[in-house]
Amino acid sequence: MTETKSLAQIELFADLDRETLDRLEARCRWRRYKANERILEYGSEAREVFFILEGSVHIVNTGLTGREVAFARILAGDCFGELSAIDGKPRSASAVAAEPAYVALLQAAEFHRLLEERVEVTFKVLFRLAQMVRAGDVRIMELSTLAATQRVYAELLRMAQPDAAVDGLWVVRPLPPLREIASRVSTTRETVARALSQLYADGLLRRKGRNLYLMDRDKLTGFLAASSGSKAT
Amino acid sequence: MTETKSLAQIELFADLDRETLDRLEARCRWRRYKANERILEYGSEAREVFFILEGSVHIVNTGLTGREVAFARILAGDCFGELSAIDGKPRSASAVAAEPAYVALLQAAEFHRLLEERVEVTFKVLFRLAQMVRAGDVRIMELSTLAATQRVYAELLRMAQPDAAVDGLWVVRPLPPLREIASRVSTTRETVARALSQLYADGLLRRKGRNLYLMDRDKLTGFLAASSGSKAT
DNA sequence: AAGGATATGTGATGGCCGTCACTTAAATTT
DNA sequence: AAATTTAAGTGACGGCCATCACATATCCTT
Numbered sequence: 415m416t417e418t419k420s421l422a423q424i425e426l427f428a429d430l431d432r433e434t435l436d437r438l439e440a441r442c443r444w445r446r447y448k449a450n451e452r453i454l455e456y457g458s459e460a461r462e463v464f465f466i467l468e469g470s471v472h473i474v475n476t477g478l479t480g481r482e483v484a485f486a487r488i489l490a491g492d493c494f495g496e497l498s499a500i501d502g503k504p505r506s507a508s509a510v511a512a513e514p515a516y517v518a519l520l521q522a523a524e525f526h527r528l529l530e531e532r533v534e535v536t537f538k539v540l541f542r543l544a545q546m547v548r549a550g551d552v553r554i555m556e557l558s559t560l561a562a563t564q565r566v567y568a569e570l571l572r573m574a575q576p577d578a579a580v581d582g583l584w585v586v587r588p589l590p591p592l593r594e595i596a597s598r599v600s601t602t603r604e605t606v607a608r609a610l611s612q613l614y615a616d617g618l619l620r621r622k623g624r625n626l627y628l629m630d631r632d633k634l635t636g637f638l639a640a641s642s643g644s645k646a647t
Numbered sequence: 648m649t650e651t652k653s654l655a656q657i658e659l660f661a662d663l664d665r666e667t668l669d670r671l672e673a674r675c676r677w678r679r680y681k682a683n684e685r686i687l688e689y690g691s692e693a694r695e696v697f698f699i700l701e702g703s704v705h706i707v708n709t710g711l712t713g714r715e716v717a718f719a720r721i722l723a724g725d726c727f728g729e730l731s732a733i734d735g736k737p738r739s740a741s742a743v744a745a746e747p748a749y750v751a752l753l754q755a756a757e758f759h760r761l762l763e764e765r766v767e768v769t770f771k772v773l774f775r776l777a778q779m780v781r782a783g784d785v786r787i788m789e790l791s792t793l794a795a796t797q798r799v800y801a802e803l804l805r806m807a808q809p810d811a812a813v814d815g816l817w818v819v820r821p822l823p824p825l826r827e828i829a830s831r832v833s834t835t836r837e838t839v840a841r842a843l844s845q846l847y848a849d850g851l852l853r854r855k856g857r858n859l860y861l862m863d864r865d866k867l868t869g870f871l872a873a874s875s876g877s878k879a880t
Numbered sequence: 881a882a883g884g885a886t887a888t889g890t891g892a893t894g895g896c897c898g899t900c901a902c903t904t905a906a907a908t909t910t
Numbered sequence: 911a912a913a914t915t916t917a918a919g920t921g922a923c924g925g926c927c928a929t930c931a932c933a934t935a936t937c938c939t940t
Contacts, residue, residue, distance in 0.1 A: 475784070477792025478872055485784065501777040506784050529770075536769055537762075543776035544734040550783030551708070551718065551739050557790040558833035559710025562897065591917065600791035602898060607919055639711055795927065824887065835928060840889055887936065893929085899922105906917065 419444060421518060424465045425491050426542075429534050438528065442518040447511040454495060454509040461502065461522035464495045469515025474597070475507040484597040486549075487512060496539060499525045557600060560638070565599035566609040567637050570619075574628045584628035589621070652677060654751060657698045658724050659775075662767050671761065675751040680744040687728060687742040694735065694755035697728045702748025707830070708740040717830040719782075720745060729772060732758045790833060793871070798832035799842040800870050803852075807861045817861035822854070 421427050421435055421442070430438075442465075447453055453464065456475055464471075466488060473485040473494060485507055488494045498505050499522040520528075529536045556565050574584035592606045599606075613619035618634055620627045628634065654660050654668055654675070663671075675698075680686055686697065689708055697704075699721060706718040706727060718740055721727045731738050732755040753761075762769045789798050807817040825839040832839075846852035851867055853860040861867065 475788060477788055479792050481792050483788055483791045485787070497777050497780060500773055501781075503781070506781050529773075530766060533763060533766070533769075536766075536773070540733055540762075540769070540773060540776065543773065543780060544730050546780045547730060547776060547783060548734075548736070548739050550780060550787060554718070554783060554786055554790065554833075555708060555710060555716055557787065558716045559712050559714050593917080600787075603918080604899085604920085605897060607917095608897090611919070826887080836888085837890085837929085838927065840887095841927090844889070881940105883939085885936100885938075887934100889932105889934075891931090891933105895928090896926095898925090901921090902919105903921105904917100904919075907915080909914070910912085 419518075420467075421465060423467065423491055424493065426465075426493055426535060426538050430532065434532070438520070438524075439518075441524050442520050445517050445519060447515045447517065449511055449513050451511045452508060453511060453515075453517070454505055456506070456508045457504045459504060461498050462495060462519040463493055463499045463522070463525045464509070465493045465518040465520070466490045467516045467518060469517075470512045471515060471517075472510045472512045473507050474510060482597045483600060484594065496525075496542070498522070500539075562599070562601040562605050563609045563612075564638055565601065566595065566606050567613075567634055569595055569599045570626075570628065571631070571634060571638075574626075574631065577627070582631075584631050586626040586628070588624035589626040652751075653700075654698060656700065656724055657726065657751075659698075659726055659768060659771050663765065667765070671753070671757075672751075674757050675753050678750050678752060680748045680750065682744055682746050684744045685741060686744060686748075686750070687738055689739070689741045690737045692737055694731050695728060695752040696726055696732045696755070696758045697742070698726045698751040698753070699723045700749045700751060702750075703745045704748060704750075705743045705745045706740050707743060715830045716833060717827065729758075729775070731755070733772075795832070795834040795838050796842045796845075797871055798834065799828065799839050800867055802828055802832050803859075803861065804864070804867060804871075807859075807864065810860070815864075817864050819859040819861070821857040822859045 419439060421439055427435060427438070443462075447469070453471060454460065468490055470490060471488045471494060473488065475483050475485060477483060486494075488509075494509060495505070497503075502522070529539065556568060560568065570586065573586045575587070577583040577585045592610075593603045596603045596606045610619060613634070614621070618629050620629060652672060654663075654672055660668060660671070676695075680702070686704060687693065701723055703723060704721045704727060706721065708716050708718060710716060719727075721742075727742060728738070730736075735755070762772065789801060793801065803819065806819045806822075808820070810816040810818045825843075826836045829836045829839045843852060846867070847854070851862050853862060
């Protein structure tokens with residue numbers, strides 16, 4: 415087991431000198447989580463910030479009805495839990511290990527002290543929060559103006575990356591379980607399946623194992639604007 | 648005309664000394680907007696921060712389909728436009744004067760300088776952003792797990808304040824146009840009207856001019872959990 | 881007081897999609 | 911390889927609510 419007890423790989427701390435890092439590391443608690451283990455519970459009173467050294471984490475929330483809503487997937491090198499550390503309020507969502515994860519926990523008070531001493535870090539946090547607000551805003555827009563099927567398209571476009579080999583071909587790799595896509599765009603597994611089926615039929619999508627190939631990205635993009643409210647103008 | 652050219656009343660600057668305030672004021676541009684005048688356009692490249700001295704401002708966004716989505720209402724003493732100033736990206740939404748407004752504009756560069764010099768201000772901004780993220784998250788949850796009618800209920804509960812005279816009575820005052828409520832919870836004017844009608848019929852709501860009385864707040868709260876996914880347990 | 885703009889109540893209609901119910905296919909375990 | 915769990919397609923059905931269409935009502939202006 416690697417046990418890389420170093421915060422050097424954490425993006426937020428990229429510019430910190432060795433000494434400060436050492437001090438921070440000394441003040442952290444270190445924990446390992448199994449896949450699917452719950453790291454943090456919605457509404458709880460804990461205030462630590464979490465830094466992911468290995469693995470990745472899902473930020474989710476389940477509505478009164480039991481429906482799961484996914485907020486983000488945080489990868490190694492990144493952090494989560496800053497909100498409560500910043501404003502002192504209960505956790506706004508739950509966190510679950512998406513895979514075995516190794517994590518450093520820093521007390522809110524320590525985090526504050528760090529922010530006071532190192533403006534660079536504070537600015538990075540500011541930037542991060544700004545991105546979160548933006549991401550939330552586009553999600554709200556999508557939920558408000560796009561139909562479920564179109565939101566699935568939008569999510570496909572977000573996930574796809576240009577294929578290394580063929581030019582103009584895009585890939586989603588690995589394709590997550592449909593249930594998860596559903597929870598990201600707030601619909602059901604079945605609706606996602608039907609949306610994909612339709613795209614297979616249209617020849618826009620092709621699947622090979624855990625790889626999903628996007629044959630004509632531009633055409634799919636077109637599907638977003640169209641079909642929803644095409645006023646002839 | 649009052650022309651209160653002072654930033655002293657701005658919450659963000661509450662703790663600043665007179666000297667710093669003077670310097671800031673000297674660097675601001677000052678502008679007056681008529682009601683419904685557009686202050687700032689989605690996607691635009693401007694990077695100023697706006698401080699509202701008089702009046703109030705709607706932050707909105709209109710989807711491709713033409714549907715209006717309301718994000719926030721900013722009151723005098725508060726600010727908007729920080730996102731772009733912080734991350735340098737295009738504006739994430741538009742701003743429209745909700746009533747005649749008097750506003751101070753500060754260049755992003757000046758804003759940055761301020762943040763570097765006065766950590767207290769930076770922390771306030773951090774806090775604000777955290778609240779924004781939280782607000783976005785609950786909105787996403789509502790859009791994902793509540794039906795349109797229930798979202799209207801939720802918005803009513805948010806708007807209502809305890810009545811000064813009668814104990815246990817709550818008031819929404821003034822009741823905004825239904826179209827606006829609709830745009831806050833992402834539904835249509837008609838659906839809001841129908842939801843209210845139902846509540847009038849149930850005796851939960853009573854209207855007098857621009858005042859809307861909430862006769863039984865607890866019962867309405869109950870409507871949120873119920874009806875949507877009541878699994879008999 | 882009249883007239884126009886804006887706001888509100890309500891019916892009718894139809895499509896989207898959430899829910900239920902299975903079947904089939906993969907993936908994982910024993 | 912068989913068995914068990916998990917994932918993925920797909921049909922049927924029905925309810926919610928967006929849309930269209932009017933009928934008031936209320937507010938604001940002149």
